[in-house]
Amino acid sequence: MWGLVPLFWPLLKPAGAGEILAHRMVWSFVFVGIALLVVRRWGWVRELAASPRKLALLTLAAAVITVNWGLYIWSVNTGHVVEASLGYFINPLVTIALGVLVLKERLRPAQWAAVGIGLAAVVVLAVAAGRPPWISLTLAFSFALYGLVKKKVNLGGLESLAAETAVQFLPALGYLVLLGAQGSLAFGTEGAGHMALLASTGIVTAVPLVLFGAAAIRVPLSTLGLLQYLAPISQFLLGVTYFHEAMPPERWAGFSLVWLALTILTWDALRTGRRSRAAVARAAREAAVRDAAGLLAEPERKPGPEPDAQPRPAQVPAPAAGPAPAGETRA
Numbered sequence: 001m002w003g004l005v006p007l008f009w010p011l012l013k014p015a016g017a018g019e020i021l022a023h024r025m026v027w028s029f030v031f032v033g034i035a036l037l038v039v040r041r042w043g044w045v046r047e048l049a050a051s052p053r054k055l056a057l058l059t060l061a062a063a064v065i066t067v068n069w070g071l072y073i074w075s076v077n078t079g080h081v082v083e084a085s086l087g088y089f090i091n092p093l094v095t096i097a098l099g100v101l102v103l104k105e106r107l108r109p110a111q112w113a114a115v116g117i118g119l120a121a122v123v124v125l126a127v128a129a130g131r132p133p134w135i136s137l138t139l140a141f142s143f144a145l146y147g148l149v150k151k152k153v154n155l156g157g158l159e160s161l162a163a164e165t166a167v168q169f170l171p172a173l174g175y176l177v178l179l180g181a182q183g184s185l186a187f188g189t190e191g192a193g194h195m196a197l198l199a200s201t202g203i204v205t206a207v208p209l210v211l212f213g214a215a216a217i218r219v220p221l222s223t224l225g226l227l228q229y230l231a232p233i234s235q236f237l238l239g240v241t242y243f244h245e246a247m248p249p250e251r252w253a254g255f256s257l258v259w260l261a262l263t264i265l266t267w268d269a270l271r272t273g274r275r276s277r278a279a280v281a282r283a284a285r286e287a288a289v290r291d292a293a294g295l296l297a298e299p300e301r302k303p304g305p306e307p308d309a310q311p312r313p314a315q316v317p318a319p320a321a322g323p324a325p326a327g328e329t330r331a
Contacts, residue, residue: 001208003234006084006243008204009076011197015186017074019179020201023187024069025172027202029165035206036162044159054153058160061149062167068142075135081239082247086125087139088232089258092265093118094144102148110268114261121257128250157209229262 012020036042048054075084093115099105107115126132150160179185187198236255239245 001211002231003238005204006076006081006235006238009073012194012201013077014190015194015198017070017077018175019186020073020077020198021066021070022172022175022179023198024073024201024205025066025165025168026176027199028161028205029169029202031202031206032158032162032165035158039158041156041159044155048155048163054155057149057153058155058163059167061146061153061160062164064142064146064149065164066168068139068146071135071138071142075139079243079245080135081243082236082245082251083133083135084139085232085235085239086133086255086258087136088143088235089229089255089262090118090122090136091140091143093261094140095147096265098144098148108268108272110264114265114268117257117261117264121254121261124250124257125254128248128254158206161206161209 009020012023015023048058072084075081096107096111096115100107122133122137125136153160155163176185176187180187187195240247
């Protein structure tokens with residue numbers, strides 16, 4: 001669904017990117033609130049309210065995703081779909097770079113190679129365009145930072161989106177009121193169908209996230225990682241075939257380098273995953289063998305007296321019977 005979103009944003013014209021973004025925030029909050037009422041999941045609110053650190057991180061996440069959403073809507077509606085897709089292609093590489101810079105993670109050689117090739121791709125695209133691909137870089141870094149912050153918050157997808165849109169709601173609503181006061185609000189001026197499309201931005205935002213969360217439970221992580229490439233691939237194909245954006249040879253060269261980097265990254269992740277699973281299985285087998293050998297080597301216990309049993313006293317034989325006393329008759 002994320003891969004088809006570029007087809008949706010142009011339907012909202014003549015509303016500008018700022019108004020579309022504000023509607024997306026307001027209606028996402030409404031839709032997610034209704035969804036939480038249906039599933040009755042409110043226990044997280046008390047825990048979140050008691051944690052100023054998590055509130056601050058969610059506020060930061062809301063600010064970062066606002067930049068990401070707004071720039072993406074503007075990019076699609078101004079004819080930069082291909083460059084926007086590049087941002088989500090290089091997002092895994094930027095995420096790895098943030099892991100090194102912020103979390104001090106150590107990279108494997110293949111990961112270093114992928115990051116280096118990705119950097120070379122950015123240089124090629126910058127030279128070809130005469131400017132850095134700032135749309136791609138901003139989208140990639142904002143989404144990678146958003147993922148990093150969400151990892152530290154450790155909150156469910158639906159709950160996190162509810163908290164983030166709650167932060168966005170009042171500023172977005174205030175912006176829409178301001179546009180209405182200035183007479184430049186498109187909502188309500190283009191008919192009921194246009195109003196319904198603007199209101200459906202909440203559904204377009206929340207439904208793919210809910211489906212992604214459901215897939216994360218049911219689909220293996222390696223498969224899920226590969227499926228995430230479908231969105232930028234679809235966006236790229238739409239940009240070239242449907243929106244007819246230019247793809248000169250030097251741009252193809254830059255994208256080819258990015259795809260090569262992602263191929264190396266994916267191969268390394270799959271190989272590492274297989275090795276980890278094999279190591280776990282081998283350790284489990286070795287542990288089972290050790291346990292079986294221990295049982296076989298345990299000496300057989302001989303039956304003996306119970307520890308608490310007391311020795312029985314020796315029985316004294318009864319005296320032999322003598323002659324019966326006088327006057328006593330034997331039967």
